[in-house]
Amino acid sequence: MPLIPDDLGKEELLALLRPLYANGIWPLADGWKLLLALAAGTVVWVALYRRSSRVLRRRKALAALKALEKRYRADSDVSALAGGLSVLMKRTALVRFARDTPAGLAGREWTDFLKAKGAELNEKDEELLQFRAYAPMQSGETQNEEAQHLLETVGTWMRRVL
Numbered sequence: 001m002p003l004i005p006d007d008l009g010k011e012e013l014l015a016l017l018r019p020l021y022a023n024g025i026w027p028l029a030d031g032w033k034l035l036l037a038l039a040a041g042t043v044v045w046v047a048l049y050r051r052s053s054r055v056l057r058r059r060k061a062l063a064a065l066k067a068l069e070k071r072y073r074a075d076s077d078v079s080a081l082a083g084g085l086s087v088l089m090k091r092t093a094l095v096r097f098a099r100d101t102p103a104g105l106a107g108r109e110w111t112d113f114l115k116a117k118g119a120e121l122n123e124k125d126e127e128l129l130q131f132r133a134y135a136p137m138q139s140g141e142t143q144n145e146e147a148q149h150l151l152e153t154v155g156t157w158m159r160r161v162l
Contacts, residue, residue, distance in 0.1 A: 079135050
């Protein structure tokens with residue numbers, strides 16, 4: 001006994017057909033599902049990476065470095081630059097090398113610590129960080145080359161350790 005009677009016309013037979021899928025959307029093949037899942041995972045990973053604390057900390061530190069450089073370009077105060085860079089490097093060291101207790105270091109101990117942690121400071125850089133960071137601005141100050149070298153050295157060190 002057949003389920004479909006023989007005496008039905010074409011329109012009546014088509015009316016008996018049900019859609020293959022109830023929602024009317026053709027199901028994606030497994031490869032497409034995998035590709036969509038991979039794309040969604042990549043978007044989530046990038047969003048989480050950009051918000052991760054290490055990346056944000058690095059961005060903030062480098063933004064502070066650029067702000068110090070901009071302020072130095074505006075007023076040419078080498079003492080303020082050296083002081084600001086010393087504070088920024090101390091903050092970076094406290095975050096990155098907290099176990100080595102850099103908080104209490106000053107003067108020669110501080111610059112030796114920085115050199116031990118990879119900062120390529122020359123004698124003029126050390127002098128600027130040790131002595132000029134706390135000295136008042138002198139009139140007619142022209143130490144652009146030393147200040148520029150210190151900026152580059154600090155920027156390189158921060159990019160390396162952060």
